[in-house]
Amino acid sequence: MAKNDAPAEKTSRLKQIRSAYQLTKKSEPLVGLVLAGIFLGIVGLAVLGGFFVGPLLVWVPLGVALGFLAATIVFGRKVEKAAYSQIEGQAGAAASALQTLRRGWNVTPAVAVTKNSDIVHRVVGRPGIVLVGEGQASRVKNLLTAEAKKHSRVAGGAPVTQIIAGQGEDEVDIRKLTKHVMKLPAVLQPSEITDLLQRLKALDAVRPQVPMPKGPVPTSLKGARQAMRGR
DSSP states (O other): OHHHHHHHHHHHHHHHHHHHHHHHHHHOTTHHHHHHHHHHHHHHHHHHHHHHTSOHHHHHHHHHHHHHHHHHHHHHHHHHHHHHHHHTTSTTHHHHHHTTOOTTOEEEEEEEEOTTOOEEEEEEETTEEEEEEESSHHHHHHHHHHHHHHHHHHSTTOOEEEEEBSSSTTOBOGGGHHHHHHTSOOOOOHHHHHHHHHHHHHHHHTSOOOOOOSSOOOOHHHHHHHHHHTO
């Protein structure tokens, strides 16, 4: 079974990389030439090193490996930049960014949504409960405060942190959102997180279902990140 799954996984990964490349090319049409230039430049330097310093049989494979590594790193950064550029300003952009958090984080998009498309997302992890709002700043603050009160009642003493995603004063840029969340102080143990999630289920059960605002919800960021992580 595992042998049969391997080709499918490889095909899926190639599709992700192809999609990530196409996404990046929309904002940077010369990305292919840039990556090729980085790879060939490093290989060229390695060939010169082989001529002047040591045997080509050592320097050329080393140059190919380093060139591929450098091109991959640059490509990954360009993919992430293009993905963020695509989702910025869209409803649900913060949720798209938060869903790239790795194992150990529980992300619930749109635990609260208003008719004005102000949204609050919830992240649960070792820092406790993190509520992330996006929308018009003054309205989102009120929505975040109301949600923080509701969550505090069932938090069992776990911290409830409020964050507004945006580019204004005291707001966190969406490009830095996941890093900001991950840097919050870790205060809960895994068993405490499990208990907290169970209590939050009770809170979610009594609230009305709140759909995401109508319109395109960005999903490319997670796929692009997965492609670069080699999942």
